[in-house]
Amino acid sequence: MTDRPTRRELYERAQRRRSNVIAVISTVVVVGALIVLVPLTPGWDRVRQSFFDGDVFVDSFPRLLRAFWLDVKILLWSTPLILIVSLLIALARNTRSPALFPLRAFAVIYTDVFRGVPVILLVFLIGFGVPALGLSREWANPVIWGTVTLVLSYSAYTAEIIRSGIDGVHESQRAAARSLGMTSRQTMNSVILPQAFRRIGPPMMNTFVSLQKDVALVSLIGPVEILRQAGIDKAKFANFTPYVAASLIFLAITIPCTRLADHALAKQRRRTGATTIT
C-alpha cells in the first residue's frame, strides 16, 4: 500500500475512465435508436397492444408471482439433489479399479440415456407413467415426479461438467498426492475435487440458469407454475403480455445469479494473479 499512486496506476485509471465514457456513449446511442426507431415501424401499435398491455400486465402479475413460488420450491428441492447425484455419477465414472467396471458402465449408460432423451419426454414418461403403476394420491403428486425427472436429467449434464473438471486437473497432481502417501480417496477429496470445482463455476452456473427455466416443463403434467399461469392468462385475454411479465420475473432471479457468479469468478481470477487485458 503506497500513499501516492504510481504513474502506471494513474495511466490505468485514465484508461478505465476513457473506456467507461465510450461505453456510456455507445449504449445511449444504441438504446436511443431502438426507442426512437421501433415505434416508427408500421406494426408497432399492434405489437404494443399484444405484448405490452399495461392493464393485462397489472391484472396477471400477482397471479404469476404466486405461481412462481412453485418454480422456486421445485428449484430449491432439485438443486442439492442434482449436486449429490451428479457428483456420485462423476465419481463412479472416475473409478479405476477393475472390480468396479459395472459401476463405470452404469455411469456411462446413465449419462448417455438421460442426456440423450429430451427432458419433455422424460417429464411425461416419469410424471404420468410412474404414478400410473398404482401409487396413492399423495405419492402420485406430479410435483414430486416432475422434480425427480429434473434431477435425473440435469444430473447427467452436471456429472459431465464435474467429470470435465476432474479430468482438467493435471495427472501430476494425482501422482504427487499419491507419492505423499495419500490414499486414492484422500487424493480425490482433498486434491482433485477442490481444484475441479474451482474450474467448473461458470458452466455450473449456466446449467443452473437453464434448470430455472426447465422447471416450467413440470407444468406439462398438471401443476400450475409461472409459465403455465402465463399461458392461461394469455388465453384469457388473447394477449401475450403475461409472457412478458413472466420473463421479467425470471430475469429478476437469473440476472442476480449470473452477476454473482461473475463476481465470484473475477475475485478468483484476481486471487490467482491473472491480469486483465483491455
Add this chain to the structure above:
Amino acid sequence: MRRSPALRRIIPALAVGALVLAACGSDDDGGGEASDDSSAPAGTAAETGDVDCGATIEDGVLTIATGEPAFYPWVIDDEPETGEGFEAAVALAVAAEMGYEGDAVVWTRTTFDEAIQPGPKSFDMNLQQYSITPERAENIDFSLPYFTSNQAIVALEGSPAEGATTIADLKEVKFGAQAGTTSLDFINEVIQPTQDVFVYDDNVGAKAALEANQIDAAVFDLPTALFVSGVEIEGSSVVGQFPADAGGTTDQFGFVLELDSPLTSCVDQAITALTENGELEAITQEWLSDFTGAPVITAE
C-alpha cells in the same frame, strides 16, 4: 403501391428516413388495400348490401383455419375439406352464405397462438371451439356464436365426483382441465374447489392424469366430454353437466377474425341468416345430436 413507386426505390438510401417513410407509407397501403378490394369485388362474393364480403387475404378465395389436428366430433377424420363434422359443416355453410363455394374455400391450420398474434393473418376466419369472452374480444374479433355448450365433468368409475347433484358436492374433488379453456375458468370461478386445479395442454394429458390417479375428474365442454369419455378414456363417463339456468356458465363458440376485420360483419350476417332459416339447427342436429345427454348438476 399507388403512390410514387419511384420514391420507394430511393428510400433505402437513408436508414432512418426509410423507417419513418415506410411507417407512413404502409399506413397508406393499409387503407388503400381495403378500398381496392371493396371496389374490385371478388367474383364469387355475394351481393350482401353494404356489408363487405370481398376483403379476403386472397382475392376471390375464403381461407378458413382450424386446429391441427382437428378433433371429432368437430371435424371427422381431421379432414375439414369434406364438410364432415360439426365445425366443418358450419364453416362451409357460413362460407356458402358469404358467397364462397367449392374451390373458393381453402382450409389452413393454426394454433391458438397464431390466431391471436399481431400482424397479418394466414386465414380469413378461424374456428376451433373458440369461446367468446369480452377479454379476448379486445384483441381479436369474434363472430356471433354458432354453438352454445354446457360445461361437463368426466370421471373414472369410483371417483368422488360420481353421483354429484349440486356444485357443493364437488368442493373436495381434485380437478383437471385444459389450459386456456373456459372450462378452467369455470372450475376456478363457479365450483371453487378446495384443491388446486391441475392444467394440461390437451385432453390426452387430462386422460393420463386420470389414469395416474393425479386427479379425480376433468372438465370439458359437453360434446368434447362425451367424446372423451366415450372413445378416449376407457372406464370413464360424463358424471354431470352444468346448464346455464342451473347456475352453470355456457360457452359460446364463435369464429375468430383479425381485430377490426372488415369481414366480421359479413360472417355475422351469414350466421344470422343460417340461424333464422334453421340450417344451423339442422347441422347441429346432424352432427351433435348424440352429444347432449348427461345428468344435470345444479348450483344449489
